[in-house]
Amino acid sequence: MLVFLTLAIYVLAILAIVGLRLTRLAFSYSWLAAALGAFLAWLSVFFWQMILPQPVLTGNWQSLSFFVVSPALLVDQVAWVYAMSFSTLALAVILMAPAQVTGISPSAWIGTLGLSLLALLAFLADNPLTLVMVWTALDLAELLNTLRLSDKPNLSERAVISFAVRALGTGFALWASALNPGTSGAASFESISPQVGVYLLLAVGLRLGVLPLHLTYRSEPALRRGMGTVLRMAAASSSLVLLARIPAGLALGGWTTVLLGLLMLALVYGGWKFLTVTDPLSARPFWLIGLGALAVIAALRGNLAGSAAWGSAMILFGGLVFLYSAHQRVYTFILSGLGLGLLALPFTLTASAWQGGAPLDWLFWPAALAGQTMLSVGYVVHLWRSAERELAHLPRWAQSAYPLGLAALGIMIILLGLWGWPGALQLGVWWPGVLVSLLTFIALVVLWRLSRASEPLLVRGKSASDESVSRLSFFAETFAESIWWFYRTLRRLVDFISGLLEGDGGLLWTLLVLVLLMILFQQI
Amino acid sequence: MSAPLIWIALPIGLAIFLFLLPGERLVAWFGGFFAAGLAVLALFAPTDTALRPFGLFSLRIDSSLSLLGRQISLPPSTQIVLVLVYAIGAFWFFGTLAIGNARRLIPAGLATLALLTASLAIRPFLYAALLIQGAVLLAVLMLAEPNRPAGRGLMRFLIYQTLAMPFILLAGFLLSGVEAGPRDLAVILQAAILLALGFSFLLSIFPLSTWLPMLAEEANPYLVGFILSTFPTFALLFALNFVDRYSWIRESTEFFQVLQTVGLLTAVSGGVWAAFQRHAGRVFGYAAVTEIGLALVAVSLPEKMIGLQIIFFLLVPRALAYGVWALSLSVLQQGAPSLRYNDLRGLARHYPLATLGLFLSILSLSGVPLFASFPVRQALWEQLARHGFLPALWMGLASLGLWIAALRSLAVLNLAAENTPWALQETMQQRALILLGLLSLLAVGIFPQWITPLLTNLSGMFEQIGR
Numbered sequence: 001m002l003v004f005l006t007l008a009i010y011v012l013a014i015l016a017i018v019g020l021r022l023t024r025l026a027f028s029y030s031w032l033a034a035a036l037g038a039f040l041a042w043l044s045v046f047f048w049q050m051i052l053p054q055p056v057l058t059g060n061w062q063s064l065s066f067f068v069v070s071p072a073l074l075v076d077q078v079a080w081v082y083a084m085s086f087s088t089l090a091l092a093v094i095l096m097a098p099a100q101v102t103g104i105s106p107s108a109w110i111g112t113l114g115l116s117l118l119a120l121l122a123f124l125a126d127n128p129l130t131l132v133m134v135w136t137a138l139d140l141a142e143l144l145n146t147l148r149l150s151d152k153p154n155l156s157e158r159a160v161i162s163f164a165v166r167a168l169g170t171g172f173a174l175w176a177s178a179l180n181p182g183t184s185g186a187a188s189f190e191s192i193s194p195q196v197g198v199y200l201l202l203a204v205g206l207r208l209g210v211l212p213l214h215l216t217y218r219s220e221p222a223l224r225r226g227m228g229t230v231l232r233m234a235a236a237s238s239s240l241v242l243l244a245r246i247p248a249g250l251a252l253g254g255w256t257t258v259l260l261g262l263l264m265l266a267l268v269y270g271g272w273k274f275l276t277v278t279d280p281l282s283a284r285p286f287w288l289i290g291l292g293a294l295a296v297i298a299a300l301r302g303n304l305a306g307s308a309a310w311g312s313a314m315i316l317f318g319g320l321v322f323l324y325s326a327h328q329r330v331y332t333f334i335l336s337g338l339g340l341g342l343l344a345l346p347f348t349l350t351a352s353a354w355q356g357g358a359p360l361d362w363l364f365w366p367a368a369l370a371g372q373t374m375l376s377v378g379y380v381v382h383l384w385r386s387a388e389r390e391l392a393h394l395p396r397w398a399q400s401a402y403p404l405g406l407a408a409l410g411i412m413i414i415l416l417g418l419w420g421w422p423g424a425l426q427l428g429v430w431w432p433g434v435l436v437s438l439l440t441f442i443a444l445v446v447l448w449r450l451s452r453a454s455e456p457l458l459v460r461g462k463s464a465s466d467e468s469v470s471r472l473s474f475f476a477e478t479f480a481e482s483i484w485w486f487y488r489t490l491r492r493l494v495d496f497i498s499g500l501l502e503g504d505g506g507l508l509w510t511l512l513v514l515v516l517l518m519i520l521f522q523q524i
Numbered sequence: 525m526s527a528p529l530i531w532i533a534l535p536i537g538l539a540i541f542l543f544l545l546p547g548e549r550l551v552a553w554f555g556g557f558f559a560a561g562l563a564v565l566a567l568f569a570p571t572d573t574a575l576r577p578f579g580l581f582s583l584r585i586d587s588s589l590s591l592l593g594r595q596i597s598l599p600p601s602t603q604i605v606l607v608l609v610y611a612i613g614a615f616w617f618f619g620t621l622a623i624g625n626a627r628r629l630i631p632a633g634l635a636t637l638a639l640l641t642a643s644l645a646i647r648p649f650l651y652a653a654l655l656i657q658g659a660v661l662l663a664v665l666m667l668a669e670p671n672r673p674a675g676r677g678l679m680r681f682l683i684y685q686t687l688a689m690p691f692i693l694l695a696g697f698l699l700s701g702v703e704a705g706p707r708d709l710a711v712i713l714q715a716a717i718l719l720a721l722g723f724s725f726l727l728s729i730f731p732l733s734t735w736l737p738m739l740a741e742e743a744n745p746y747l748v749g750f751i752l753s754t755f756p757t758f759a760l761l762f763a764l765n766f767v768d769r770y771s772w773i774r775e776s777t778e779f780f781q782v783l784q785t786v787g788l789l790t791a792v793s794g795g796v797w798a799a800f801q802r803h804a805g806r807v808f809g810y811a812a813v814t815e816i817g818l819a820l821v822a823v824s825l826p827e828k829m830i831g832l833q834i835i836f837f838l839l840v841p842r843a844l845a846y847g848v849w850a851l852s853l854s855v856l857q858q859g860a861p862s863l864r865y866n867d868l869r870g871l872a873r874h875y876p877l878a879t880l881g882l883f884l885s886i887l888s889l890s891g892v893p894l895f896a897s898f899p900v901r902q903a904l905w906e907q908l909a910r911h912g913f914l915p916a917l918w919m920g921l922a923s924l925g926l927w928i929a930a931l932r933s934l935a936v937l938n939l940a941a942e943n944t945p946w947a948l949q950e951t952m953q954q955r956a957l958i959l960l961g962l963l964s965l966l967a968v969g970i971f972p973q974w975i976t977p978l979l980t981n982l983s984g985m986f987e988q989i990g991r
Contacts, residue, residue: 063973064837066830066903071970129893129902133970136893144880147872147938148946156938164931170893171924174902178909178916491800498797501734502676507683513731514724517789518717521782 003056003075003124006044006087010117013037017106017113027104031097034109035401038091041116042408045087048080049420056124069177069187071133074126078244078308081421082123082237085315088412089233090116092319093226095405098398099326099391100225108227115141115234122238127188128177128200131242132170135207138235139166145231166235169206172199173242189245197247198255201299207239208292209285210266225281229322233315236288240311243299252300257361259300264367267293271374280322280382287318290375294353297368303356305423312416313350317342319409321379326394326402327387335383335406341413342376343440344433349417351428369432373439380444527571527598528589531562531606532642539635548626552617555630559637560614566606571598595647601984604836605644605761608978609754612843613637616750619847622953623746623854632666633750635659640758649765650696653689656726656758660685663751667743677738684725684735685755691722699770712772719766726759728816730790737797737809745805745857749850752812753843760819760835767823768986784824788918791817795890795925799932804853804863804882807929811849811889814922815842818904821919825907828989833979834904840975841896841968845885848961852881855954856937865932870940874949881958883934888965890926896968 016033052075059070093112098104118138125131146159176199180192192200252259270290277283291314298306320335344353360368391399418425500509538558542551569575571587588597598606613633620626639659643652664682668674695718698711724732740748767773794813801807819838825831853863855878860867872879884895891901901923909916950958968975 060973061899063976064833064979066833066837066907067899067972068903068906132893133898140894151943153870153939153942156940157935160931160935160938167892167927171920171927174893174905175920178902178905179913487800494797494800498734498737501731502738506680506734510731510734514721517731517786518720521785 002044002047002051003073006041006048006083007117007120009037009041009044010113010120013041014110014113014117017110021106027106030106030109031094031104034094034097034106034113035091037113038087038094038116042087042091045080045083048075048083051075052077052080055126069127069129071130072126072188073121073124073130074188075124077421078241078304079123081308081312081416081423082241082315083120084416084420085312085412086116086119086123086233086237088408089315089319090230092323092405092409093230095401095408096323096325097226099389099394099402105227111141111145111227112230115230119234119238122234123241125241128173128192131238132173132177135166135170135173135238138238139163139170142231142235165209166207169203169239172203172206176200176203189247192245192247194247194249198252200242200246201259201296204239204242204299205263205296208236208296209289210263210270210293210296225325226323228281229284229319232284232288233318236292237311237315240292240295240307240314243295243307243311244304246299246304248302248304256300256358260297260361260364263293263297263300264364264371266290267297267371268367268374271371271378275374275378275381278385280324280385283378283382284318284322287321287375287378288314290371291318294368294372294375297360298353298356301356301358301360303352303354305352305421305426306355308421309350309353309423313342313413316349316409316413316416317379320406320413321382323405323409324383325388326391328391331391331403331406332383334410336380338410338413339376339379339383339440340437341417342372342379343437344372344428345437346427346430346433347417347425348433349413349423351417351426351433352423354429354432355426365432369436369439372432372436373443376436376440377443377447380440381447525583526586526589528591528596528642528645530585531566531598531610532596532638532645535559535562535634535638539631539638542634543627543631548624549621551630552620552626555626555634556614556618556621559610559617559634563607563610563614566603566610570600570603572600594651596642596645597647598641598645599984601981602644604978604981604985606641608836608839608843609637609641612753612839615843615847616746616753619746619851619957622951622957623851625744625746628666628744629747629750632662636662636666636754640754643758644761644765648696649762649769650693652762652765653692653696653722656755656762657686657689659755659758663755667739667747667751669743675738675742677735677740677742680735681739681751684728684732688722688724688726691718691725695719695722716773723759723763723766727763727820728756728759728813729786729820730793730813730817733790733794733813733816736812737801737806740805740809740812741803741863742805745808745853745863746850748805748808749846749853752808753846756812756816756819757839760816760823764823764832764835764986764989768988771988774988780824780826783820784915787817787820787822787824788915788922789817790814790820791922792918792925793817795922797925799925799928801929802865804856804865804868804933807886807933808846808849808853811886811926811929812846814926815889817922818901818919821908821915822904825904826911827907830907832986832989834900834907836979837900837972837975838897840978841888841900841965844896844961844964844968845888848881848958848965849885849889851954851958851961852878852885855950855958856882859949865936868933868937870938870944872934872937873940873944874947876946876948877950877955877958879934879937881962882937883930884962884965886926886930886933888969890923890930892927894966894969896965896972898969899972 013033017030020030020033054075056073056075058072061067061070090112094109118134122131122134125134143159143163147156150156150159176196179196266289270286270293273286274283274290277286291310295307295310298310324335341348342350344350391402416424542555545551569585571585575583577583587599588595617630620629636659639655643655646652646655660682664678667678695715698715728736773779791814794810794817798807798810819835822831822834856868856871856875857863859871859874888895888897891897905916905919908919
């Protein structure tokens with residue numbers, strides 16, 4: 001019931017905003033309804049703790065004998081930590097909305113609440129069937145929103161390609177579900193066999209853009225800071241949650257090393273790009289790639305709590321860095337301090353990040369630590385970049401709401417390090433955390449000194465970063481070109497065969513093919 | 525009152541009346557409500573069952589009627605078919621309110637539905653071939669453009685469907701003496717070859733499916749949609765009657781192996797070909813080829829009852845998707861000289877809902893989650909995967925082809941020139957119908973159990989298969 005209460009609050013808040021828009025009341029009422037709804041939903045997620053773990057819903061598709069699996073929802077600690085993080089993000093987005101330069105937009109709040117609802121459903125999904133349904137809903141929401149906003153043909157094309165890649169990931173999850181041995185199918189994540197788990201891993205990798213490394217949105221239409229962040233985070237976190245549910249002991253054969261190599265590449269690339277791209281919103285895709293890679297690495301090592309920790313960090317720290325548009329020095333200091341939670345230090349949100357059954361080959365450690373360091377440094381650097389506007393220039397009510405949004409995210413980062421789920425209150429593997437902390441500290445000091453001495457390094461680094469983007473895009477374009485060439489060749493073949501079968505002598509050709517098929521079937 | 529009079533003779537009579545009736549909208553309303561009424565009647569008044577409507581009087585609809593020494597029978601087990609056929613008919617007929625063509629579609633369509641229903645009811649069932657042929661001729665009248673020569677697709681539709689009839693009748697004649705068992709293997713072999721040829725034409729299996737994309741390219745998409753949602757379905761039911769009747773077919777493992785291969789080949793050919801098309805109408809035709817293939821795959825499943833349920837379940841999402849797709853194509857055709865991709869570029873800015881309808885209906889048919897075909901496609905995929913990796917892979921390929929076609933259509937429709945503003949040009953009726961169709965696709969995709977009541981009587985309809 002509690003879970004449905006949360007979902008119902010989101011639905012009611014959306015309906016209230018729609019109703020208020022129809023009655024043409026002032027925008028402040030809509031904002032109040034959105035904020036109240038997001039707050040109540042956030043509060044209700046806390047109380048899920050009282051019922052963990054519990055099946056919430058089992059659909060009754062099985063009334064027909066051929067439906068082996070029905071949609072099902074389960075609330076457990078993994079679902080809770082993701083739901084807590086995401087509902088906090090939604091609350092923060094709405095509280096901080098008045099401070100955004102893009103202005104007040106009830107439709108963006110409706111979008112934020114709706115996406116939060118879908119994201120929560122993804123976290124609660126108890127089998128691949130349910131998850132792929134939510135994934136599709138999220139993907140379609142993103143696709144239609146991007147198409148609506150894009151005013152250039154190449155942006156529309158990118159939106160379709162991005163949807164295609166994600167949907168391909170969904171296809172892998174469906175394939176895993178179909179191939180899962182046993183008569184009961186993939187009725188729950190627990191019944192997934194390690195043999196098909198690899199397809200789920202590929203599904204997540206494709207959807208996150210880390211396996212193989214790809215960047216579908218090099219440029220995107222001007223999505224709002226808040227709504228855009230929720231949209232991207234919902235798509236990424238709804239994929240990441242699957243990692244915490246993949247069966248332990250994946251049957252990967254000799255592919256583990258190759259996959260880890262690809263993931264390290266994605267991590268280092270994501271980390272470097274996140275650090276060097278000057279605009280936080282442009283750096284958002286790289287944050288998702290970097291944190292996504294860290295989460296997949298954790299899952300590959302059998303550290304499911306670790307993958308959830310990275311997923312939660314992605315949402316909460318991402319929320320802070322991408323929503324922090326109106327600056328004040330004291331807040332910047334506090335938020336930078338919160339960055340300790342990204343370093344995998346004991347008793348922090350990411351303490352469990354480097355735990356795990358399978359040891360990581362020493363060859364990969366430098367890349368892993370370097371990637372994490374760059375993401376941590378990037379987090380602090382982006383907080384200190386010039387603000388869209390100063391907090392003091394905002395209206396008084398916005399000045400009050402804005403810090404509350406930041407506080408919600410900050411408090412949640414601290415709280416989840418200490419309470420509520422298996423990754424909380426962990427000592428973890430301390431030495432990577434200490435090493436990353438040292439490296440981060442040194443890097444920040446060097447950057448600070450350099451920025452004081454001359455033109456900021458990270459501004460100078462822009463051209464280099466652009467070059468590396470263009471290099472990746474060159475590879476992507478080359479890859480796409482080769483696929484396109486293959487497609488055109490096949491199309492010529494298909495056109496040729498169609499021409500034969502549909503032409504004037506088509507009937508004769510058809511009969512010939514039919515006779516050949518009958519001869520073939522005689523051998524069965 | 526007998527059932528054949530209500531569900532066969534009455535629609536034919538009304539079809540003649542509607543043919544004479546002037547006024548597009550009047551015909552649309554009449555035809556739509558009449559078909560819907562017949563569906564509702566079939567749902568609430570099963571044949572051979574005494575009913576007391578509101579406790580006022582007793583009513584019983586006899587299932588049989590004798591005509592020229594032949595029995596026409598619609599027993600209670602055919603209730604599902606009657607409901608589906610006339611509900612689907614109503615769905616198509618009401619659609620003409622938004623896109624026109626009521627006078628071309630409804631009179632001929634209603635008579636076609638009646639003849640196809642009769643093809644299921646007639647005993648001996650071999651005569652069904654003649655009734656299907658009659659329906660084909662009516663369909664040709666419907667599809668032929670006035671004052672224009674018949675296109676190649678239409679000619680091929682007529683030829684292929686007509687060629688099926690002599691093969692099937694001849695096979696039936698040969699089999700009349702050996703219905704009970706395989707006493708004369710030589711005759712059975714000859715009959716089997718003739719049957720295979722006949723049903724290859726009738727079911728439009730690969731490579732005899734060429735008429736579907738050709739017809740979809742040249743004819744009105746809405747009329748083609750109606751043809752694609754009715755003829756292959758009835759051809760399949762007719763084929764199932766054969767399987768149900770003859771034990772030597774039913775008990776032959778080789779037959780089902782061949783059927784599975786043929787089904788997969790047809791499905792893959794449809795899916796792969798769809799992925800490479802540059803004409804939105806042709807994609808529609810190839811999607812229908814894929815659907816035919818998948819229905820054959822369902823028949824070939826070792827668990828026969830599950831196969832039957834899947835076949836009948838597929839009818840609803842297919843009809844919904846075809847309906848939305850055909851409606852969307854018709855709307856898009858109003859804004860473009862043809863349905864070639866080159867002519868459709870950027871139309872999404874002016875016809876956003878039709879674009880959405882087109883895209884989502886193809887996605888639905890390709891088995892994408894959330895949409896109507898997904899639950900049953902996934903179930904079929906799982907069933908196939910249980911019996912082998914390769915068949916499942918082939919089925920995945922067929923779906924992938926349609927999915928690529930959906931994405932290509934969307935990409936082309938969105939290729940508008942820079943800064944083209946959005947301007948909705950669909951009429952209110954078109955918007956309402958497309959939205960209603962899309963909501964139905966979503967509803968069936970999320971709550972497939974709502975269709976379950978329709979599938980309870982299947983074992984009565986195909987007694988031997990259902991055992």
